[in-house]
Amino acid sequence: MAATLTPAAELSPAGKKPGFEVRLANFTGPFDLLLGLISKHQLDITEVALATVTDEFIKYIKGLQQLGEDWALDEASEFLVIAATLLDLKAARLLPAGEVEDDEDIALLEARDLLFARLLQYKAFKQVAGLLGSTLELEARRYPRQVALEEHFAALLPELVWKHTPEQFAALAETALKPREAAPAEVGLAHLHGSPVSVKEQAEIIGLRLRLGKALTFRALIADAESTLVVVARFLALLEMYRDKAVGFDQLQPLGELSVHWTADSADWTTANLSEEYEEQP
């Protein structure tokens, strides 16, 4: 669990975009990178020696992060999801080999299967893309006959019906030249599994506990969280509440226990104050 927290926490604070630039390095995506690493170590995809590949994958991402370019959240999150899954799997392998015991083990196996399935699917498309590329190249060696219509035939064409005034024509040009509204960028959420967790709901829960007056540690606030997603949601909720000055933080030393308390002047704070970005639920 600890392993997944690292990348997730990196991503979440204030929704800031991590600075990745991956295309620089000849890889067109996380699967491409992973495949590259696997083939470099001559490993069978389904029996990946995860430790080696995971370390390199993470190292690679860190290297990219240091390059500092802005990068689409969507792409960065794909890398993080895969890095997190790899880390999980690596952690599992470090444990003594044993039977599948609880739900967490099963979830881990499912995550692994899903990752392998996606990796294999990507590999298939990559190979087929290579075939398309060579076919397109081969076919480009054939030039179609595509000559202008001989003049005596062109002369047979019916006289053009033209009804546009210069003003109408200019209006047409305005429309045609106006930069098109770029189709809204779609942020893929497909890699997110599990039921949606509402930041608002979690803020409500935290609020109820803190209003009792006693300061609580972050650890205590997330003690009953049933999934990482809830932890993340509560963390986001706290950030929001801190921004609204509804809560205060105390931390005695770096990496020490984080303590959260309700502030005196926030009696009238409600979750309605939460910023809108968390209100839309998928």
Place this chain on the structure above:
Amino acid sequence: MTDTAPDTADTAGPDLDALPGGPRAALEAVLMVIDEPATATELAAGLNLTVDAVEDLLDELQREYNGYTGNAPDAETAPRGFELRNIAGGWRIYSRAEFADIVGKFVLEGQTARLTQAALETLAVIAYRQPVSRARVSAIRGVNVDSVVRTLTQRGLIEDSGHDPESGAILYRTTSYFLERMGIGSVAELPQLSPHLPGLEGIAEYYDAGRM
């Protein structure tokens, strides 16, 4: 055999058989002026011949340009510099691939720059999963594909094919220009994807089922 008689025999115009070279040459003459693939049906309508007759003539011309002549098997075995191909549902004349280097010196336009790896991968996913949304393509590739999709659209290789009834996302499909560039008649002729997914027949469905 659907030996349909032309429905407008009266508007027939010149008697093809009376012209030098007959129907075969008439068909060739038409092939000289088309600037996109023409179907046998379109050619038949224009020539006032039956579709069957035109298809026979097209086959004959194709073989002849490739160097096989029924009439004079020995005399004319050298292939011509051009070929007749049936692509994207239509027939069209192309220069023979062997002469690409020479022809390329004379024809500058039309040969577009090569696609990048990212563009090819995106094109492949769209070709095999069409109609498909950008989100779906990006899920398979693991990266955002918005700008690559824009480039492929500009190149005329893919097009908008309406909206997904559920999510409202724009769906993309390949165009007939894509088929032309690939030299195939339909997407069904693309190489099979399954051999590249060894032992994973079930997984694709499992994987697809849970997604958008």
Place this chain on the structure above:
Amino acid sequence: MTDTAPDTADTAGPDLDALPGGPRAALEAVLMVIDEPATATELAAGLNLTVDAVEDLLDELQREYNGYTGNAPDAETAPRGFELRNIAGGWRIYSRAEFADIVGKFVLEGQTARLTQAALETLAVIAYRQPVSRARVSAIRGVNVDSVVRTLTQRGLIEDSGHDPESGAILYRTTSYFLERMGIGSVAELPQLSPHLPGLEGIAEYYDAGRM
């Protein structure tokens, strides 16, 4: 006799004799796809043959298309549906004149007197941003405009105005026929567009960002 030896024998490329159909087929391949007539000298340079050799081949092809073959005088006497013509010094393949009625009927089939919306918008972009390449127009319109540009050229509304010095791409501009149809004296008389629209420089930023 200008028996000029090719000046670049070392850049010869493929050995024509080794290719199927030899130099004759190579010449045919070029003639079949060129849009503008080419002179024997240009053809000789591109094929790396002497002008004499090319002239001999051109004669041979012309006779052959007309139905006379040196090799098999009886087997193949039917003329082809196309002919090789020398117009003002340049050679090109045309559909055979005898079939003009049939070809004309075919060409007219499905032609409308109206421009499609896509054609009108493309024309508007060219009119306001001329001289402009097809790639640029495609970038602005977001779709491939090759066939629309061909239609507009065929309709005499736009024309080739030379090559882009950098990319070598053909640039297009509107014609005097266009001005005539618009009822204006020059392009400068077109109504001003809103100053906020991206000019050509702006377009590069707006639209090329996503290109590979």
